[in-house]
Amino acid sequence: MKIVVLMKEVPDTYGERKLNLETGLADRGASDAVLDEIGERALELALSRAASIDNAEITVVSMAPETATTTLRKALAMGADRLVHIADVNLVGADLGLTAEVLAAAIRRTGFDLVIAGNLSTDGYGGVLPAMIAELLGVPYASALASVDIAGDRISGTRETDGGVMTVAAALPAVISITERFPAGRFPNFKGIMAAKKKPVETLTAADLDIDPEALDTPRSIMLAVSERPARAAGTKIVDEGDAGEKLAEFLIQNRLA
Amino acid sequence: MTTFPKDSILVLIETTPSGELARSAAGLLGAAARVGTPVALLVGESATAAAASEAAGAIGAKHVLTADPEGGASQLAVPVVDALAAAAALVHPDAILLSNSVNGRDVAGRFAARTRSALAVDAVGISRDEEGIVAHHSVYGGAYSVDCAPTFGAPVITVREGSIDDRAEAASPETTALDVPPSGVPAASIQSFEAQAVVSNRPELRGAAKVVAGGRGLTSQEQFALVDQLADVLGAAVGASRAAVDAGWVPNSYQVGQTGISVSPQLYVALGVSGAIQHRAGMQTAKTIVAINKDPDAPIFEIADFGVVGDLFDVVPQLIASLSARKE
Ligand SMILES: Cc1cc2nc3c(=O)[nH]c(=O)nc-3n(C[C@H](O)[C@H](O)[C@H](O)COP(=O)(O)OP(=O)(O)OC[C@H]3O[C@@H](n4cnc5c(N)ncnc54)[C@H](O)[C@@H]3O)c2cc1C
Ligand SMILES: Nc1ncnc2c1ncn2[C@@H]1O[C@H](COP(=O)(O)O)[C@@H](O)[C@H]1O
Numbered sequence: 001m002k003i004v005v006l007m008k009e010v011p012d013t014y015g016e017r018k019l020n021l022e023t024g025l026a027d028r029g030a031s032d033a034v035l036d037e038i039g040e041r042a043l044e045l046a047l048s049r050a051a052s053i054d055n056a057e058i059t060v061v062s063m064a065p066e067t068a069t070t071t072l073r074k075a076l077a078m079g080a081d082r083l084v085h086i087a088d089v090n091l092v093g094a095d096l097g098l099t100a101e102v103l104a105a106a107i108r109r110t111g112f113d114l115v116i117a118g119n120l121s122t123d124g125y126g127g128v129l130p131a132m133i134a135e136l137l138g139v140p141y142a143s144a145l146a147s148v149d150i151a152g153d154r155i156s157g158t159r160e161t162d163g164g165v166m167t168v169a170a171a172l173p174a175v176i177s178i179t180e181r182f183p184a185g186r187f188p189n190f191k192g193i194m195a196a197k198k199k200p201v202e203t204l205t206a207a208d209l210d211i212d213p214e215a216l217d218t219p220r221s222i223m224l225a226v227s228e229r230p231a232r233a234a235g236t237k238i239v240d241e242g243d244a245g246e247k248l249a250e251f252l253i254q255n256r257l258a
Numbered sequence: 259m260t261t262f263p264k265d266s267i268l269v270l271i272e273t274t275p276s277g278e279l280a281r282s283a284a285g286l287l288g289a290a291a292r293v294g295t296p297v298a299l300l301v302g303e304s305a306t307a308a309a310a311s312e313a314a315g316a317i318g319a320k321h322v323l324t325a326d327p328e329g330g331a332s333q334l335a336v337p338v339v340d341a342l343a344a345a346a347a348l349v350h351p352d353a354i355l356l357s358n359s360v361n362g363r364d365v366a367g368r369f370a371a372r373t374r375s376a377l378a379v380d381a382v383g384i385s386r387d388e389e390g391i392v393a394h395h396s397v398y399g400g401a402y403s404v405d406c407a408p409t410f411g412a413p414v415i416t417v418r419e420g421s422i423d424d425r426a427e428a429a430s431p432e433t434t435a436l437d438v439p440p441s442g443v444p445a446a447s448i449q450s451f452e453a454q455a456v457v458s459n460r461p462e463l464r465g466a467a468k469v470v471a472g473g474r475g476l477t478s479q480e481q482f483a484l485v486d487q488l489a490d491v492l493g494a495a496v497g498a499s500r501a502a503v504d505a506g507w508v509p510n511s512y513q514v515g516q517t518g519i520s521v522s523p524q525l526y527v528a529l530g531v532s533g534a535i536q537h538r539a540g541m542q543t544a545k546t547i548v549a550i551n552k553d554p555d556a557p558i559f560e561i562a563d564f565g566v567v568g569d570l571f572d573v574v575p576q577l578i579a580s581l582s583a584r585k586e
Contacts (some may be wrong), residue, residue, distance in 0.1 A: 131367025240568025245576025
């Protein structure tokens with residue numbers, strides 16, 4: 001079974017993340033780049049099930065700047081078999097539509113039975129790419145899964161929606177996305193890191209996928225303006241001396257908050 | 259045949275299995291009315307009932323389209339996308355609005371990919387300029403505001419629930435039943451659905467005016483009840499950190515933060531929450547932040563308007579007693 005895991009490089013959420021106020025793009029110099037945690041969980045799912053699946057082959061597909069290679073190699077060190085990295089200066093600042101077209105084309109080129117994505121990346125304000133990719137690939141999409149069962153040519157799982165819990169199923173090929181209720185990704189060990197050096201890495205451009213990022217015939221979403229909000233400052237801080245609850249009640253009442 | 263105004267904004271309104279409109283509906287129609295004429299699309303068997311159209315009119319729909327596509331109750335997203343495609347072809351709207359819920363995003367993503375429309379997600383506001391519809395976003399936990407628009411064509415926009423205060427005037431809508439040709443796109447099938455019991459009459463976390471959130475400092479599910487108690491005294495919604503969700507003390511839907519819900523209430527009270535940057539990303543735009551934490555160096559104090567360094571198991575019961583006493 002050919003499993004594609006979609007992983008993304010993002011600014012480390014533990015650091016200060018900045019947007020460039022002129023371009024509106026992530027300021028990559030401002031913070032460390034890491035594999036998105038949810039992508040690591042998606043890969044962990046693939047790795048943990050690989051042993052019980054016939055001829056499982058795990059390919060990580062990612063669209064990210066060229067500099068992301070080091071970050072993405074971690075996925076190979078964790079245990080993925082191959083990496084397909086789409087890196088192209090013309091794709092910097094790609095909107096959701098273009099990103100989906102590129103990833104769908106790369107997945108199709110790679111071949112797939114099951115595509116595993118995260119439900120929501122931490123840098124975009126997204127959560128739509130897997131749905132877009134499923135539509136472009138013409139396959140079912142089971143989203144926001146909290147548990148997954150992969151059996152033969154079918155997947156099933158429980159899905160978290162706002163109103164309750166749903167059990168869903170789909171025939172393969174299919175796209176799924178998982179939530180952070182799945183276990184965190186494993187740490188690469190020394191053996192994994194050494195093995196990763198020999199694993200195939202394919203670097204593609206948009207042209208390799210027959211996509212013209214500058215074509216004007218498809219509507220794209222563009223940024224008109226970006227502004228920074230002033231940072232918040234700390235206010236009063238008291239140490240409890242047995243009456244902090246009363247003082248806090250006073251504060252809330254004075255500010256008409258209670 | 260009905261003609262639709264030139265400035266129509268097509269709004270997909272989610273309905274519950276019993277035919278009630280989703281809570282997000284009023285905000286979506288409010289946002290639509292600000293920039294054009296709201297045309298609502300209701301999908302599902304129960305949505306075709308006259309009561310559903312009336313309810314949509316009461317919150318501002320000027321026209322209502324209803325559709326009961328094949329597979330509507332048994333397949334994920336695709337039948338709704340088919341209905342939305344039929345509606346868009348009929349209405350030629352200036353923009354299409356959906357809720358930024360799990361289902362809303364699935365439909366928006368598929369629809370935008372199918373029709374090659376520009377897509378903007380998680381908008382917290384909508385406006386119109388000379389060129390068309392603009393979506394406003396709050397990025398990196400509210401640290402930045404970003405405005406987006408399509409190069410051309412009608413944008414598809416998902417709107418963050420609880421972020422729109424505008425409400426549209428009530429209308430008596432004309433209702434049109436849509437004929438939906440099935441696309442035949444393969445979809446995941448729904449095997450069963452277990453609705454989450456609504457356990458209280460507390461306000462919904464999204465869009466709540468007050469939120470009391472609990473973290474790992476609550477130490478157990480039993481002790482987490484203290485968060486509920488304070489919330490009830492304040493008339494607040496209950497939220498939680500990821501640590502509290504991961505511990506299983508509260509459902510996932512309570513999670514505030516980067517990968518949970520973003521809230522901007524008048525009051526946010528953080529109890530036993532350290533204030534990790536990913537938690538702050540979901541609440542730092544609150545008007546007033548109150549924190550109780552026994553660690554004086556907890557990062558939550560950097561953004562708290564009123565911080566108490568102390569044991570929450572001492573401070574909170576006293577706070578509740580004090581507030582209850584003053585209420586009498
Ligand atoms: C990609 C990513 C996404 C994430 N998304 C989210 C998210 O959406 N939401 C989220 O919340 N987290 C998120 N996290 C996790 C986040 O980093 C923190 O781990 C989490 O917020 C910690 O939760 P906490 O504050 O409850 O626990 P802790 O950090 O363990 O803090 C508990 C606090 O309680 C205090 N305390 C203990 N006992 C008492 C007492 N008796 N009285 C008073 N204070 C007490 C302690 O001093 C401590 O400060 C994310 C992390 C990553 C990497
Ligand atoms: N540039 C990318 N390269 C590969 N996968 C991506 C990329 N962007 C998003 N994804 C996948 O889509 C999921 C949801 O992302 P998003 O729609 O950005 O919230 C992520 O968790 C990834 O699995």
